[in-house]
Amino acid sequence: MAKNRNTEQKIFDAATELFLEKGVDRTSVRDIASKAGINLALMNYYFRSKENLFDAIFTNLVKKNTKDLVKILDSDLELGEKIKQYVSAYIDILLKNPLLVSFFMAILHRSREKITEMEVVSLLYGREKFTQQIVDEGKKGNIRRTDPTHFYVDMISMITFPFAIKPMIMDKNELNDEEFIAFIEQRKEHITEMLLKSIMPC
Amino acid sequence: MAKNRNTEQKIFDAATELFLEKGVDRTSVRDIASKAGINLALMNYYFRSKENLFDAIFTNLVKKNTKDLVKILDSDLELGEKIKQYVSAYIDILLKNPLLVSFFMAILHRSREKITEMEVVSLLYGREKFTQQIVDEGKKGNIRRTDPTHFYVDMISMITFPFAIKPMIMDKNELNDEEFIAFIEQRKEHITEMLLKSIMPC
DNA sequence: GTCTATACGGCGATAGAC
């Protein structure tokens, strides 16, 4: 008998939703089973353990969300335009699912060694062509000579971190959800400008 | 009879270490008792619950580590010098305890509402005088007119986020621990330069 | 104040019946 893809998918979807919403550790397998409308034991039949299920969900989320970003970094776009598009696309992804960031942070905290073993990290942090482009443009004198590692870290920090501290930003600046989104939308242009200004010659 | 401060402290220290190391949810009270060399029941005698113990530890960590930072932001230093000192002092704190960042991220993910109620957040994200200073300097024309909120978010993002993704940075750039520290030390000057360049007139 | 002993319900995981 073939496994019932439908049941497996129901478990997967319920777990994804709960993990993102409440965090992995605060989600019980009984919660997942209940939300999926199936029995507790079935969750262990399809995925050997909660940790296994978690790995599958994490890998899936990363693959789904980094595809477009990698495409931009690997493209032949002119550097300034590439940065602009990357910042905008990255922020759009996080706006669609603001909990992704906290989720990833939790994973890094959860299993420091494991994370680097997963092939998936290359997707999250792959930027060979982009690096080369920054070095090349520096040599040509089109931009200031710039350390590509620091530049890349700056970029993803300014894009990502505000989502991780969303509650603090909202509280301190007295923003509601709608205003937080507007604030983040402003950051697209702000971050791009910040990055471009740092590499401008003169 | 006065409570034995020594036992309470032993529990507090053991729990602090374990929470930072393994995360709150993955640390059991039996682990804490064992590491502190005391009985399980004592842990409940001094702190009513694990959550209570956690709150005490979290508050303590924030207070201890933000004191110097707040002092710098509230000082009468010239803006450029203030930024330089803040970046450097902040990074030094995180270098001394790199797990602080992941810990704070986990807390934000853990209890979104609770965090903003704690007086402690004001310490983590208090910068009224600094904000005013940026606005004033902008009006005087000493710097470009700059949105202080975006500026502050940029600053703490570039300082903090690299610690949160430390395993990824080390893996991708093939750094050992010592080299990671060197990378972060470089960032003191890099971030300061980045920030100052963004507010320079011209 | 410190300890042993014990109990409760909830958890992740699994053996075995259907």
Add this chain to the structure above:
DNA sequence: GTCTATCGCCGTATAGAC
């Protein structure tokens, strides 16, 4: 494939000896 029943560990709590 799906279920029930059960296991051992967890956080929490308490009673009672020293």
